[in-house]
Amino acid sequence: MAAMSGSDDTSRLSTTAPSASIVLPTIGRPDYLEVALESVADQANALRAEVVVVSDGADPRTAALAARHGARVVSLPVRHGVNGARNAGITAAAADLVIFLDDDVRASPGWLDAMLSGVRSAPAYEVFTGPIRGRLEGGPRACGREPPPISTYDFGPADRDVPYVYGGNTAVRRSAFERVGQFREELSGRGDEEEWVLRYTAAGGRLRYLAGAVVDHRRSPTDARLVALTRAAYRQGQEARRHDLRIGKPRSTAAELRILAGCAWHTVRRRCAFGIVMGARAAGSLREGLR
Numbered sequence: 500m501a502a503m504s505g506s507d508d509t510s511r512l513s514t515t516a517p518s519a520s521i522v523l524p525t526i527g528r529p530d531y532l533e534v535a536l537e538s539v540a541d542q543a544n545a546l547r548a549e550v551v552v553v554s555d556g557a558d559p560r561t562a563a564l565a566a567r568h569g570a571r572v573v574s575l576p577v578r579h580g581v582n583g584a585r586n587a588g589i590t591a592a593a594a595d596l597v598i599f600l601d602d603d604v605r606a607s608p609g610w611l612d613a614m615l616s617g618v619r620s621a622p623a624y625e626v627f628t629g630p631i632r633g634r635l636e637g638g639p640r641a642c643g644r645e646p647p648p649i650s651t652y653d654f655g656p657a658d659r660d661v662p663y664v665y666g667g668n669t670a671v672r673r674s675a676f677e678r679v680g681q682f683r684e685e686l687s688g689r690g691d692e693e694e695w696v697l698r699y700t701a702a703g704g705r706l707r708y709l710a711g712a713v714v715d716h717r718r719s720p721t722d723a724r725l726v727a728l729t730r731a732a733y734r735q736g737q738e739a740r741r742h743d744l745r746i747g748k749p750r751s752t753a754a755e756l757r758i759l760a761g762c763a764w765h766t767v768r769r770r771c772a773f774g775i776v777m778g779a780r781a782a783g784s785l786r787e788g789l790r
Contacts, residue, residue, distance in 0.1 A: 516595065518615060519548040519670070522588030523570075524581050525602035527558035530719060532602045536568040539600070542611040544569070548598075551591055553584040582682035582691050585666070589673075589681055597676075601667035604631070604714040613711030614670055617658060621707050625675040626699065628652070628664035629712025638723035639772030645765075648728060648776040649716055654708045661708040662700075666692035668714045675699060725772055729779040736783025743784075755785040 521539055525532045536550065543550050550570035554561040557574040565572045573591045575584065589597055596618060600606065610629070618627055633647035641647075652665050669692070679702050682695050700706065721727065743749040750758075759781040766774030 516593055517549040518546055518594065519596040519598050519611070520588070520592030520594040521548055521550045521598045521600060521611075522553060522585065522592060523550065523600050523602055524553045524555055524584030524588065525558075525561055526555050526578070527561060528602055529558075529560045529564050531717070532561060533564055534605050534717065535600060535602050536564065536570060538604075538606040539611065540568045540570070542606065542608075546611050546615060548611060548615075549593055551588050553588045553591075555579055555581070555584040579684055580686075580691075581666070582686055583684040585692075586681045586684060589676060592673075595673050596670055597673065598670040599666050599668075600714065601716070603717050604667055605634075605717055607713040607715065610712050610714060613709055613713075617707065617709035617712065618670060618672075624705055624707040625672040626664060626696075626704060627670040627707045627709055627712070628661065629668050629709045629714065630654075631665060631668050631714055631716050634715040635718050635723040635728075637720040638718070638728070639725040639775075640770070641773045642765075642769035642771035644769065645771065645773045645777070647718075648732060648773050648780075649718055651716065654710075656710050658710055659708050661706050663693065663696055664706050667716065668712065675704060678702065679704075725775065728776045732776045732780040733783035736780040736785075737787040739780070740784040740787035749788065750784070752785070752788060755781060755788060759785060 521543060523532065523535060539550060550568070551573060552561060552565040552570045553573045553575065555575050556578045557576045562572045562574065571591070573587050575587060579587070585599060598614060614627065614629065631650065631652040633649045633651040635647045650665065650667070654661050679698050682692065686694055740749065759778055762774045762778035762781055765771055766778065
């Protein structure tokens with residue numbers, strides 16, 4: 500881990516640890532970060548949690564914004580990627596429970612209370628997660644049959660064990676990191692947290708889903724436009740293909756072509772712009788596979 504600059508570790512010397520450390524990695528997106536901080540700051544204050552913003556690249560706008568919301572800042576002068584930022588947050592966190600949020604989410608009212616209550620009620624578990632709902636603020640016409648073409652996560656209305664978690668809304672007890680280590684910093688994009696989860700579950704760990712700990716995964720009006728969604732989906736398709744190759748489970752070219760054809764059919768038959776976005780993702784994966 501590279502040395503951290505601009506961080507304030509004084510709270511770690513306190514005799515009373517916070518109920519949780521909410522770690523928000525960010526890459527210089529103050530508009531998104533402001534919404535995320537507004538959604539968690541009051542909840543954190545009410546429930547005695549701390550908020551730690553990890554500025555991956557030491558953006559001064561990020562530091563100023565975090566300070567306005569009462570968050571601590573860890574600044575990484577050189578970008579380390581999301582897993583490097585998460586690891587920096589783990590190191591800086593004062594609490595036993597570390598909660599990871601992405602900078603493009605909005606926590607629902609009661610999110611933190613649901614997370615902490617669920618953790619208290621399941622002392623045998625170390626890793627917890629909650630629903631992630633996709634939210635486009637504007638965007639192209641859709642047919643209503645498909646969810647927004649951004650990452651979502653939902654295992655229903657009841658708490659239960661689950662086979663995997665997403666890093667954008669996950670709480671981890673420090674004991675889990677002490678036993679299996681931290682995140683692999685060279686991994687980025689799709690599956691950046693999956694390797695750690697597989698390592699943890701292989702060691703016998705279980706994952707607990709808390710239905711009330713809901714966040715919205717947002718795309719702002721600018722990023723919800725069809726062109727922006729399509730470009731992002733193409734890049735995600737490339738990342739997905741590299742991830743599938745890394746874990747030894749790539750789809751065949753024929754399968755990729757069938758998916759692309761299905762997206763084209765959906766676009767025309769349903770007059771649904773989401774088909775274009777899903778097609779761009781398939782095209783990115785296909786292009787990466789043919790390189």
